[in-house]
Amino acid sequence: MATAQINARIQSDVKVAGDRALEAVGCTPTRAVRALWGYAGRNGHRRRKLRELIDMLEGSDGSSGVGGDSEARAQRAAEGPLIFERALTEMGVIDYRPLADDELREMAHLEKMAERGTLS
Numbered sequence: 366m367a368t369a370q371i372n373a374r375i376q377s378d379v380k381v382a383g384d385r386a387l388e389a390v391g392c393t394p395t396r397a398v399r400a401l402w403g404y405a406g407r408n409g410h411r412r413r414k415l416r417e418l419i420d421m422l423e424g425s426d427g428s429s430g431v432g433g434d435s436e437a438r439a440q441r442a443a444e445g446p447l448i449f450e451r452a453l454t455e456m457g458v459i460d461y462r463p464l465a466d467d468e469l470r471e472m473a474h475l476e477k478m479a480e481r482g483t484l485s
Contacts, residue, residue: 371398 375383387397401422408415464472478484 371402 383397384394387394404418405415475484
């Protein structure tokens with residue numbers, strides 16, 4: 366099996382504290398990095414789960430701005446409702462407009478009536 370080397374820069378006090386804590390539980394920095402990369406590789410398709418782990422490991426609570434992720438999270442939340450609309454536009458469905466609840470209910474009733482043959 367081929368191996369690769371990873372070089373990362375972290376604050377020296379963070380490294381010292383981390384090395385000390387990992388040693389106390391019988392773990393090496395290499396083992397910890399392998400575990401994180403292995404987890405990421407196994408869960409890359411579950412992006413939300415992976416993002417939550419990274420946020421948790423960074424100590425982010427979503428409001429502190431640790432790692433700058435609170436801004437990114439707010440931006441993703443603001444863009445969320447537009448994802449479907451953007452996808453339809455990219456697919457060429459130009460006349461898309463979201464329907465109000467009462468319009469959707471009326472359409473459902475009309476479909477039911479047509480299925481039953483009661484629509485004239």
